[in-house]
Amino acid sequence: MSLELRVARPDDMEEIGRLSDQVFRAKRGGHMADEFPYLYDPANAHHWYVAFDQGRAVSIVGAMNWPVVIAGAATRAASVGSVATDPAYRGRGLASQLLQLAQKQLADEDVRVMLISGDLSLYTRFGARAIGWVDWYRLNPDSKKAPTPYHVRPIDPLDDAPVVARLNQTRGTRFGRSLPQLRAMLASQPMTQVEQGTKVALMVMAEGQAVSYLILNHRPFQGRGASRLSEWAGDPKGVLSALRSVQNWPEGGIEVPVLRDDWSLLAELRGSERVRSEPVSWLAKVIDGQGLSQDLQTVWAEVADRPLAILRLGEEQYKVRVGSEQWSVDAAELTEWVFGTKVPHRPASLECFWPIPSLWPEGLNYI
Ligand SMILES: CC(C)(COP(=O)(O)OP(=O)(O)OC[C@H]1O[C@@H](n2cnc3c(N)ncnc32)[C@H](O)[C@@H]1OP(=O)(O)O)[C@@H](O)C(=O)NCCC(=O)NCCS
The missing domain is CATH 3.40.630.30 (Gcn5-related N-acetyltransferase (GNAT))
Structure with a gap:
């Protein structure tokens, strides 16, 4: 069976809404697209990532791309939700692959962090972590x-x-x-x-x-x-x-x-x-650590006694340099280091800079 995984187009929204209702509204009725009009707006189709089997949507990941201010510095984050796979297609890695596709597309739009509602092993395997209390x-x-x-x-x-x-x-x-x-x-x-x-x-x-x-x-x-x-x-x-x-x-x-x-x-x-x-009931994953550190340089410069740099080493791999010290970390560790609150191995100098837990995305997907 050959499946097509791609970014959605406006005329895919009907199929996306159908699968979404099948998975999320089968018991209680109603339509996801009516409840969350901005997420499901055809104008937002390019922030949906979909697997199709002969024209039928069988797995979906939805997102919205937001400007965000962290401690006064401008950056971008995406809220991710309505993650669903047709029951007949589960356990084949479709949602995982769509999260990867979402990450790549969103990073190309200068998104630095994905915020994902829910706390599934699917998301932690993807590299998302709890970001605060x-x-x-x-x-x-x-x-x-x-x-x-x-x-x-x-x-x-x-x-x-x-x-x-x-x-x-x-x-x-x-x-x-x-x-x-x-x-x-x-x-x-x-x-x-x-x-x-x-x-x-x-x-x-x-x-x-x-x-x-x-x-x-x-x-x-x-x-x-x-x-x-x-x-x-x-x-x-x-x-x-x-x-x-x-x-x-x-x-x-x-x-x-x-x-x-x-x-x-x-x-x-x-x-x-x-x-x-x-x-906080959302997980986060830094998807562009180097871009994030550039966006937040002004915050850093104001409060740090040593310069900080986050350099991309390769797929999901970063080097964190604080003054003369440096560490190699993957994207999940970087997310914990930057935004987590209880991380044993984090260099103390990272602790106070980016209090992202103050981002409170309740309902943001759903404006
Ligand atoms: C959650 C959900 C979207 C996962 O979709 P999926 O396409 O089955 O996801 P994946 O196949 O990528 O991963 C599911 C499991 O299959 C396993 N898997 C992935 N690829 C695999 C493969 N090639 N072979 C065998 N197993 C595989 C994964 O290990 C994963 O296990 P885990 O969840 O215990 O970690 C789907 O179960 C669903 O629609 N659930 C109902 C809606 C829901 O709860 N959405 C989330 C809202 S927060």
Whole structure:
């Protein structure tokens, strides 16, 4: 049997949607392409990697290519999802080969890191690794109802998108989104739809100025799950004050993820219970270490006492040079060294530079 593995074209999207629904929506119904319109947009076809058997899609990998800012420096990352193989074709290496194809194509588009949702051995074999930890805090309701300087109002997706973009730019590590993408995300957050919650998007004002915004996935799974803060920026006091003003808390309360960059939020969460600490639910793989080190040179130059270089030695192989020391690593080790938090052999000098766990890609595939 000869299979064709290639980058998709716009007119392949129907086949891709069919296989995706067969694998992911057989039990619950609905269409993946409706739930994740940007990922499945024919304009995004060139970020799909597909195996065809006589015109039928039998294995797929989907991606979106994003500008990303890490500690103030611009680079690119791809979020990868909707990885599926027709049950009759599993265990033959198709998904693995498509991940390799994705990696090559995305690296040609200057993507330095792939972020993959889920935690399968398929992905760790590919070289993806856990990149950091998130501490979850359960917010306490404000029992005193003390007056606050904040006025909270719903976000208008059309008019408020530029303000949301400006506030988001105050985060040192973040994903970039165009205004149309941001408007689409503010208008409907598919992650919330998928989890059957209600999206609450709030602007926090003080003295007539927008000081912060937040998006809450409220009462997911028909109120059986805890509400979850999925995105925020700006004044953290304003964010927590706005969350406390939200009506109709579920039994599990509101949970707030705290990432490495979120120290200002953590300071305001004093007294709240830390309910769990877990790896970020996405794996990462550095697919162009040399390009990444070039993109982040300014960050490096600011904080390092010795120069750093990452040089590509060959397929998946790198040399890491810090001052006069050097190490040879493969792509998985490089990913751990650069972005992991608990790596025994990492040179200490790598530790503080790239706090990528602050990238929080929840729902990003799905704007
Ligand atoms: C996960 C999924 C996409 C894997 O697709 P696949 O095409 O079977 O993937 P591969 O063949 O590359 O790898 C699957 C297994 O086959 C094995 N394998 C790969 N090539 C092989 C070969 N030539 N011969 C025998 N076995 C092989 C691999 O070791 C792998 O085992 P592992 O998963 O225990 O590590 C598929 O099982 C699927 O669609 N699952 C349901 C949807 C899903 O869960 N998607 C992921 C969302 S996060």
